[in-house]
Amino acid sequence: MHHDRHWLWMISFALGIGVFFPISAGCEIVRVGVIRMELAHFSPHISNSIKMALEDVRQQGILGSQRELQLIERYVPYVPSDLKKVKKIAEELISQERVSMLLTSVPEDAAVFEIASLAQAHQVPLVVCLSASDRITEQGWEYVFRLSPPASEYFNEVLHFLSMVVKPKTFACLIVEELNPLYTTTFANERKAGIELVLLQQYSKGTTDFKPLLKQMKKKNPDVIYLISYAEDGALLLHQCRELNINPKAIIGMVAYSLPGFWKLAGEATDYVFATTFWNPSLPYPGSREYHDRYLKRYKTAPDYLGAMAYAAVQVLADASRRARSTRPADIRDALASTDMISILGRLKFISYGKKARQNRLPSYLIQWIDGKARIVWPPRFSSHSYIFPFPGWKKPSQASAPSKFK
Amino acid sequence: MNIGIADGISEMTGDSRAWLRHEVKGLILIGALSLLLAISVNAFRKDRIPWVDHRHTIRAGDVLPYFPVFPAQDPFPRKYLGLPPGQEVVPITSAQADLLVIEVLNVYCFTCQSQALAFNQVSKWIDKRPELKRRIKFVGLAIGNTDEEVDYFRKEYGLKFPVIADVDGHVPQLLGPDLPPPFSVYVRRDPSGKLGPVMATHEGVVEDPQTLFDALVKLLNAESGTTRMSKLFGHDK
Numbered sequence: 001m002h003h004d005r006h007w008l009w010m011i012s013f014a015l016g017i018g019v020f021f022p023i024s025a026g027c028e029i030v031r032v033g034v035i036r037m038e039l040a041h042f043s044p045h046i047s048n049s050i051k052m053a054l055e056d057v058r059q060q061g062i063l064g065s066q067r068e069l070q071l072i073e074r075y076v077p078y079v080p081s082d083l084k085k086v087k088k089i090a091e092e093l094i095s096q097e098r099v100s101m102l103l104t105s106v107p108e109d110a111a112v113f114e115i116a117s118l119a120q121a122h123q124v125p126l127v128v129c130l131s132a133s134d135r136i137t138e139q140g141w142e143y144v145f146r147l148s149p150p151a152s153e154y155f156n157e158v159l160h161f162l163s164m165v166v167k168p169k170t171f172a173c174l175i176v177e178e179l180n181p182l183y184t185t186t187f188a189n190e191r192k193a194g195i196e197l198v199l200l201q202q203y204s205k206g207t208t209d210f211k212p213l214l215k216q217m218k219k220k221n222p223d224v225i226y227l228i229s230y231a232e233d234g235a236l237l238l239h240q241c242r243e244l245n246i247n248p249k250a251i252i253g254m255v256a257y258s259l260p261g262f263w264k265l266a267g268e269a270t271d272y273v274f275a276t277t278f279w280n281p282s283l284p285y286p287g288s289r290e291y292h293d294r295y296l297k298r299y300k301t302a303p304d305y306l307g308a309m310a311y312a313a314v315q316v317l318a319d320a321s322r323r324a325r326s327t328r329p330a331d332i333r334d335a336l337a338s339t340d341m342i343s344i345l346g347r348l349k350f351i352s353y354g355k356k357a358r359q360n361r362l363p364s365y366l367i368q369w370i371d372g373k374a375r376i377v378w379p380p381r382f383s384s385h386s387y388i389f390p391f392p393g394w395k396k397p398s399q400a401s402a403p404s405k406f407k
Numbered sequence: 408m409n410i411g412i413a414d415g416i417s418e419m420t421g422d423s424r425a426w427l428r429h430e431v432k433g434l435i436l437i438g439a440l441s442l443l444l445a446i447s448v449n450a451f452r453k454d455r456i457p458w459v460d461h462r463h464t465i466r467a468g469d470v471l472p473y474f475p476v477f478p479a480q481d482p483f484p485r486k487y488l489g490l491p492p493g494q495e496v497v498p499i500t501s502a503q504a505d506l507l508v509i510e511v512l513n514v515y516c517f518t519c520q521s522q523a524l525a526f527n528q529v530s531k532w533i534d535k536r537p538e539l540k541r542r543i544k545f546v547g548l549a550i551g552n553t554d555e556e557v558d559y560f561r562k563e564y565g566l567k568f569p570v571i572a573d574v575d576g577h578v579p580q581l582l583g584p585d586l587p588p589p590f591s592v593y594v595r596r597d598p599s600g601k602l603g604p605v606m607a608t609h610e611g612v613v614e615d616p617q618t619l620f621d622a623l624v625k626l627l628n629a630e631s632g633t634t635r636m637s638k639l640f641g642h643d644k
Binding site (some may be wrong): 363 | 518
């Protein structure tokens, strides 16, 4: 009898192990803290793309049956950020939610720098998607990885095009106040190229009459004009350039000018304007066209490069989570460090060069608006259309000239 | 009455004949010069006559043309390539190397940057191998870029080899039209000691430093002649 009881206990124990162990060991959850900022017009593409990417990761079984990705999202207020709040959010995700890694799509430098320094201090890996400040990946932080390019490389293909095709002697720039000096520090490259800046004027957000500034610019007769603005003021700028018949060799728009909806806002005044982007559905990367078409079908609007970056960021998280030895932050960090994959943006790999460490090198592309479509025209190996240069003159408006709002 | 040319000449005085001979010689000279000019102009025509040389992008089997470089104030290119000091202009074939790798690039071109980083890693490996260190050298030629841009590029990317600015675009004129950066040219020292025969060229980027390193060692040890870099890079199926 005594002997039978021993056997009963052993069998029960074995059954218990056999039943419960697979369940408890079945699915490791990789918890990712996502810190985002509410940006007018931009945030829907970012949040929609993250959602789509997560669904695709699950559907395609990228992590297999043993792991699952779980995103815990937190929002910070729009520029200028309350850094204390940003710090509090990051600390909560790290200490209370105990995330294995962080992802941020906040564009503001000061906020991201704060998040990155906390991530490094707590040894939780952080993937930065959007913030452009060079210093983010110049600190030697082993736990900070950036997917998006630094500001110093944003306009590489613009400069490539200028040095090979346009060869300008002078340029002028109109820029919305909020984006100065992040963008104008890049003019160091134009200076090195020997292109003289003949006019740099900033304006306040909300300005509607640019004619006094544009008349000054017309007098200077620059070879190239840079317009750095958000969508509504960008559209107004182009309309007023047309009214004043300003005809440089090339007009290069930055920030809003490459967005899919920009043409709807500015109409034919957009034609022949160049802009820079980091993604276009015509690029030959696996999943790129499918992402665009599915997004358009689902949300009735085309995604932009910000959405594409957010989608690619989730692809990186999933890839690292699949390869990591465990869900511990240190192992996730090691997996991120050895990332070498193809995404909808192309090859993603975090490397060190010059002062940068754990920086992904993302190519930029020059698009030109031609007959209402944003075509990649440079570099030649990716171009879907020949560039039109020099600027052939403004198309006459066929509709009412007042710009419409974004839908 | 009709006077034929022969009759007309026989009627001339000695001075007139001398004058005529002088004029005929002049006409022959002008004719010959015109013909020479026509042949030269033919080089720019699309429907050129077949026995006039076609201009083409430099390729394996060519000899590197006289290629002046202006290393500017920076002593680094001279020291690295072993170029003679004191001269403002030196031909690139003065470089002290058995295998010279020339990368045609633009400092803002993304794939050129990738290629430069790969060459840079290979350059570091070569520096650690005494048997290779003085034999394989790299130089970048930056089309459309200024000295200042090139200087920044070298520092930003931590390049260990020199990059020489070609702001006026001489490189495409010398190495051929339609030169698509990145474009690399592999030049060997021939048995007579001259650095000039082009062993291979390659269009596009090869990002894997190990593949590049292995290919360069093979090139260095190969018999003189030409080869396809795509074969050495394992791109040929």
